[in-house]
Amino acid sequence: MQTSKTEKKSTHKVALLLTGGGARAAYQVGVLKAIAQHYPRTSAIPFDIICGTSAGAINGTGIACYASCFHLGVKKIEFIWRNFHTGQVYFSNYLRLGWHLLRGFLSNFQADYANKKPVSLFDNKPLKLLLHNIVDLQRIDRNIQGGYLSSVSVTASCYNTGDSITFFQSEQAQEWRRAKRWGRKTLLGIQHLMASAAIPLVFPSVRIHQQYFGDGSVNQLSPLSAPIHLGADKILIIGLEPPRPADFSHQMPHHPGVATVAGHLLDTIFADTLNADLERMNRINKTIDTLKLHGIPSDLKKVESYLINPSVNFNQIASQYFLSLPIAVRTLLKFIGISQHSESSLTSYLLFEKPYTRRLIEIGYEDAMRQMSAILQFLQGEAATSSRQKTSSDES
16 A cells, blocks of 8 residues: 555655756666665655756656656656667657758748747657657646645746746645746646757757747756745755866867867756855855844745765766767767767767666666665754755745
8 A cells, every 4th residue: 555645754845856967867767766765665755846957857757747656656767768769859860860950951041920940959859759658747636636746846948038937736836936037837748848858959949838948957047946935845956967077187188169168058057057056045044044043033944955966977978878879960969079089068968878878877876875874864854964955945
C-alpha cells in the first residue's frame, strides 16, 4: 500500500529545484536514483513542490506524474535517458537537417507581415512527439488532489516582454509578480515544456497565447523565486555546473571562435544566475539574523537549501563520446567550428546519445551517494547543518 504524503511528511514543505542544461540533465536522474534507493519502494516522493527549468522542467514533470511512487517515477525517466538517441530530440539526418536550415535561411527574405517559421539550428519536433508519448500531465492534477504534491512549476522566458514567466499548477499557491518575473497559474501542458527547453538559436521558440517563449534559463534572474513563492521551507537543488578548474593560468592561444563564445554564453545562462541568487539570499539571511539578534521583528522566513553540483567536467566527457553523434550533426558542428577536442561546451548540451547520458547518470549517482547522509538529513531532519545555505523568502 502506498504511503500518503500527509502521513509521512512534516509540516515543512520541501521543494526540488532542477536547473537547465540540455543533455547534461541526465546527471539529475542519477542523483534522484540514489535518493530513491533510500526510501521504501512504495513511498511517495519526498518533495511537496517540484520546480524545473529547461531540461530540468522535463525531468521535474516526469517525477511529478508519478508523485505517489518515487521509485516508479525515477525508473520511468531513467529508462528514457539511458536509451536516448539524438533523433528523439531533434532531426539529425542530412535531409531533414538541411531542409530545416534552408527553410530558416529563406524565411529571411519574407516580408515582415508574413507568418514566418521560427529560426533555429535544429528542429526539435521529435522531442514534442516523445513528450506526448511518455508524459501524462493529467496525473499531476490527480497527485495534487491526492496530497502527494503541493505545486509543480515550469519556467520559460518571454521574448515579447523579456520577463521570466513561471507557469505553475497548484491548489493553494497564488500568482505573483516581481521585477522581470511573473508566476502564472495554469494547467501545465506539453507546450510549456517545449517552451522551457527551447535553447536560444539552437531550438525554435514556442508560441503560447499570442506570446513567444524560449528557454527558461534566459532572463531567470532569481531561480529560487519559484519554489519560495510556492511555499517551500527547504529546497534541494540539483545543479549542472561543473567544478571550476584549479589552474586559472590556462590561456587561449588565439581569440575564441564562434563555437567557444556560444558555449560560454550557454554556461552563463544555465549556471551563473543560480550562484548569484544563492549569494544574494545568503547575504539577506545574515541581515535577518542580525535583526533577530537585536530583537527587531521581521515578516521574512528562512528557507534552507542544499545544492548538489557535478564533481567532473562535462565538456571533457562529451569530447570522449563526440563520435557517437550522428554524422550529419557532427558535420554541422564542424561547420561552426566544433570538433571532438574543441574548447566549446556546446557539445555537452546537444549530445543526446545513450553512451554519454548513461555516463552522466552514473556520475550523478556516485556524487549523490557520497553526500547521501547529508542529503537525507536535509530532507528528513529538522536541525540545520553547516553545509546548508540559508535563504529568505520575501526578497525573492
